[in-house]
Amino acid sequence: MADENCPVPEDGVLVRGLFLEGCRWCSTEHRLTESHSKVLYSKLPVLWLKPEERSKFVEAKTYTCPVYKTSARRGTLSTTGHSTNYVLSVELPTHEPQEHWINRGVALLCQLDD
Secondary structure, three states: OOOOOOOOOOOOEEEOOOEEEOOEEEOOOOEEEOOOOOOOEEEOOOEEEOOOOHHHOOOOOEEEEEEEOOOOOOOOEOOOOOEOOEEEEEEEEOOOOHHHHHHOOOEEEOOOOO
């Protein structure tokens, strides 16, 4: 995760404005954690998508979080076999196993319903 006022990276892209559904981001521990009571969505800090070679990845406990355009997790299937609402998956740091967040329906959203 990058700081809100960080400079433009030389490589990659900064993504702002994503929302977490089903959990929240702990800014002190830099990982996913349980939502506060009665809070459905929380804002994710700026995300730095940086290309790297797979062989250079550091092994860490992460949750492969799907990113959707809207909270409606449906759409028509495209030729890739994914929903037209699906954008990509992002690996987010966590101390919990993948199943923990899957059971809570955790996802990133590009926009909230009004």
